Amino acid sequence: MRQVFQQELSEVQGRLVEIAELVKIAIVDATQAFNESDLALAEKVIEDDAKIDELSLSLDELSIQILARQQPVARDLRVVVSALRMSASLERMGDIAEHIASLARYRFPERVIAKGLRGTFREMGELDVEIATRLVELLRTQDNDLADQMRDLDDKVDALHLKVFGKVLDEAWGGTTADTVDATLASRYHERFGDHAVSISKKVKYLSTGDWADQGDAAK
Amino acid sequence: MRQVFQQELSEVQGRLVEIAELVKIAIVDATQAFNESDLALAEKVIEDDAKIDELSLSLDELSIQILARQQPVARDLRVVVSALRMSASLERMGDIAEHIASLARYRFPERVIAKGLRGTFREMGELDVEIATRLVELLRTQDNDLADQMRDLDDKVDALHLKVFGKVLDEAWGGTTADTVDATLASRYHERFGDHAVSISKKVKYLSTGDWADQGDAAK
Numbered sequence: 419m420r421q422v423f424q425q426e427l428s429e430v431q432g433r434l435v436e437i438a439e440l441v442k443i444a445i446v447d448a449t450q451a452f453n454e455s456d457l458a459l460a461e462k463v464i465e466d467d468a469k470i471d472e473l474s475l476s477l478d479e480l481s482i483q484i485l486a487r488q489q490p491v492a493r494d495l496r497v498v499v500s501a502l503r504m505s506a507s508l509e510r511m512g513d514i515a516e517h518i519a520s521l522a523r524y525r526f527p528e529r530v531i532a533k534g535l536r537g538t539f540r541e542m543g544e545l546d547v548e549i550a551t552r553l554v555e556l557l558r559t560q561d562n563d564l565a566d567q568m569r570d571l572d573d574k575v576d577a578l579h580l581k582v583f584g585k586v587l588d589e590a591w592g593g594t595t596a597d598t599v600d601a602t603l604a605s606r607y608h609e610r611f612g613d614h615a616v617s618i619s620k621k622v623k624y625l626s627t628g629d630w631a632d633q634g635d636a637a638k
Numbered sequence: 639m640r641q642v643f644q645q646e647l648s649e650v651q652g653r654l655v656e657i658a659e660l661v662k663i664a665i666v667d668a669t670q671a672f673n674e675s676d677l678a679l680a681e682k683v684i685e686d687d688a689k690i691d692e693l694s695l696s697l698d699e700l701s702i703q704i705l706a707r708q709q710p711v712a713r714d715l716r717v718v719v720s721a722l723r724m725s726a727s728l729e730r731m732g733d734i735a736e737h738i739a740s741l742a743r744y745r746f747p748e749r750v751i752a753k754g755l756r757g758t759f760r761e762m763g764e765l766d767v768e769i770a771t772r773l774v775e776l777l778r779t780q781d782n783d784l785a786d787q788m789r790d791l792d793d794k795v796d797a798l799h800l801k802v803f804g805k806v807l808d809e810a811w812g813g814t815t816a817d818t819v820d821a822t823l824a825s826r827y828h829e830r831f832g833d834h835a836v837s838i839s840k841k842v843k844y845l846s847t848g849d850w851a852d853q854g855d856a857a858k
Contacts, residue, residue, distance in 0.1 A: 602822040
């Protein structure tokens with residue numbers, strides 16, 4: 419029984435890695451589509467999000483079956499419950515990548531972001547990609563150093579998020595109202611993407627340290 | 639054993655109702671603080687959010703203990719798993735009410751929303767309050783008519799969300815850049831609040847209809 423359970427947990431972990439890899443591809447493509455105004459790539463991200471939703475739902479189903487069949491307790495139980503939560507966060511990260519791609523599609527053939535902010539958004543996008551890359555590795559290896567790196571990268575995203583507001587509220591901002599709306603939404607999406615990743619990393623960390631209380635849902 | 643389990647499920651349900659009631663108070667107060675620029679009320683919402691977070695975490699702990707002790711299967715298991723998810727959505731709704739209150743605090747003593755949009759935001763706020771009111775009742779009574787009403791109310795929120803963008807992108811919009819940023823964020827928060835409520839209502843509905851696939855997480 420124990421051996422079967424361990425095999426099933428490996429399956430859960432493998433599926434989390436698989437979904438995280440798709441989320442990483444989604445954010446790589448979404449930020450590129452967003453920065454380069456690439457319509458075809460934006461549409462690919464939007465279309466591919468259904469796959470992430472489907473895998474996430476299917477992983478939830480597997481987790482519930484494991485709870486029913488294996489009746490885990492103590493740490494084993496928390497591992498399965500955490501998987502359900504991580505799956506929800508990954509699904510949400512896919513949605514956010516889709517939102518970023520949608521902004522690119524909506525504004526095409528124009529660029530979403532006005533000139534003065536393109537560097538900032540490029541940087542935010544790169545940080546989100548770095549966060550997603552580490553997330554895949556964290557889920558694969560449970561190396562908590564990666565969780566710490568993700569938190570530091572997310573702090574940088576948060577700082578850039580504030581910088582975007584600083585720039586658009588500055589007198590020198592020459593953007594149109596549409597530019598302001600898009601920058602506000604895009605900045606919020608980039609920031610939330612990092613938050614969800616950090617929320618997952620806290621759950622992984624919890625599983626090795628046992629500090630459940632510190633793994634509440636996505637930061638504000 | 640079965641009787642104990644039913645008692646524990648009642649306890650879970652009672653706690654969901656309790657958290658939903660606090661979320662309702664939070665959105666009532668947050669939208670009032672936002673519309674009236676009431677600093678004291680905004681600060682109350684921000685302060686009280688910790689209570690929602692705490693109750694949500696405590697409910698998760700109870701749900702996990704029930705899984706461990708009662709080892710539920712089939713529908714019973716799904717009820718407990720759903721409680722974990724509803725708790726996460728309620729916690730998030732509390733965060734969003736806090737965000738709305740934070741916009742009011744940040745802009746105080748000025749009003750957050752420029753004149754031409756105040757009616758629209760008042761309407762959105764009222765709809766979110768109506769949604770939250772029905773959510774409390776839905777969790778208390780499992781009356782699926784309420785879930786349908788919530789979906790209809792949420793459709794109205796979504797329509798107003800689009801209307802906000804229409805207004806700020808119209809040439810007649812005389813708002814400053816700060817007004818545009820605030821309207822964009824506020825509109826997004828109001829819209830997400832409704833989404834999370836509908837996501838919970840789908841889970842409640844699932845528990846009476848058994849259609850698990852239709853209860854995926856918060857709509858886009």
